[in-house]
Amino acid sequence: MSKAELKAREAEIRANDIAEANRENDREKAISKLMVSGMSLQDAQREFNDQVAYFMRGIDGYDRPAAIEAAAAVILHGVEMSDYDQAMTELMYN
Numbered sequence: 001m002s003k004a005e006l007k008a009r010e011a012e013i014r015a016n017d018i019a020e021a022n023r024e025n026d027r028e029k030a031i032s033k034l035m036v037s038g039m040s041l042q043d044a045q046r047e048f049n050d051q052v053a054y055f056m057r058g059i060d061g062y063d064r065p066a067a068i069e070a071a072a073a074v075i076l077h078g079v080e081m082s083d084y085d086q087a088m089t090e091l092m093y094n
Contacts, residue, residue, distance in 0.1 A: 023065060026072035033075055051075065 001009070027048065034044035051071035055062040062070060 019065070023068045023072070026076065027068055030072040030075035048072075048075065 031041070031044045031048050034047055035041060039047065048071055051074060052064070052067045055067035055070045056064065
C-alpha cells in the first residue's frame, strides 16, 4: 500500500469508529429515555431492539447500523414514520 492509500484507509477506520461510537451513544440515550418514561431496563432494551428489527425487515432494507440510527431517532426525537411505514405497520398488525 502506498502512503496515500494507507492514510485514506486510516481515515476510513477512524470515521467508522466515530460513527459506531455515535450510534452506541444514541442507543444508550434512547434506552435511558424509555427508562425515564417508566420502563425497566430489560423492557427498554427489548423495545429498542424491536424498533431496530422493524427497520431491518422493511422493504427499505436498512442494514443494522442504519436501523440502530433510525430506531434511536424515533425514540429520541419522535421522528414520524412515513405513510408507507404506517401502511406496513397496519398490514402487519391488522
